[in-house]
Amino acid sequence: MFDEWPEEFSPSLRRVVEPPMPVVVDLGQAVPTQIATFGAGKSVPLRVSSGGLRLTGNVPGLLHAWARAWNGVWLGLVEFTASTGNGRGQLVVRQWCLQNSLSPAGTVRQGDYRHARRSR
Numbered sequence: 291m292f293d294e295w296p297e298e299f300s301p302s303l304r305r306v307v308e309p310p311m312p313v314v315v316d317l318g319q320a321v322p323t324q325i326a327t328f329g330a331g332k333s334v335p336l337r338v339s340s341g342g343l344r345l346t347g348n349v350p351g352l353l354h355a356w357a358r359a360w361n362g363v364w365l366g367l368v369e370f371t372a373s374t375g376n377g378r379g380q381l382v383v384r385q386w387c388l389q390n391s392l393s394p395a396g397t398v399r400q401g402d403y404r405h406a407r408r409s410r
Contacts, residue, residue, distance in 0.1 A: 291355060291367075303358040310352040312395035315370045317345040319391035340376040350395060357386070364389040 292304055318324065323345050334342075351370030358364055365386040373380045 292357075305356045307353050307355055310354050310369075313351050313353045313366070313368060313392045314348050314395050315351040315368055315387060316348055316391045316393070317370075317372065318347070320368070320385075320387040321345045321372075341374055341379070343372045343381060344375045345372060351392075353392065354384075366392050368392060 291306060295304065297304075349370050349372070351368045353366050353368050355367040356364055357367070366389060367384065368387050369382065369384040371380050371382050
């Protein structure tokens with residue numbers, strides 16, 4: 291994962307989390323889509339609001355690594371599932387998320403993270 295990023299500093303600016311740790315992802319902070327607009331005074335078509343990804347609320351995820359950005363912010367490499375607005379579709383996502391969008395999961399059943407383990 292960090293093959294092209296040489297270790298130059300101590301303490302390290304990155305860390306692999308092994309085994310991956312269950313977390314809760316605040317999608318509104320991890321992928322802030324509320325700032326985007328469809329157009330001045332226009333509403334989003336029904337097909338978009340029902341078939342597009344709904345990136346709000348909290349979802350379970352798996353934290354695979356931490357990395358520090360140039361400005362000091364910590365980013366977590368997290369795998370989670372995003373659902374469509376109508377709940378009929380879903381997409382497994384693995385991306386870097388801001389630290390403040392992640393929180394440790396409580397006691398979680400193993401089955402809640404089956405989707406993330408399967409896609410490794």
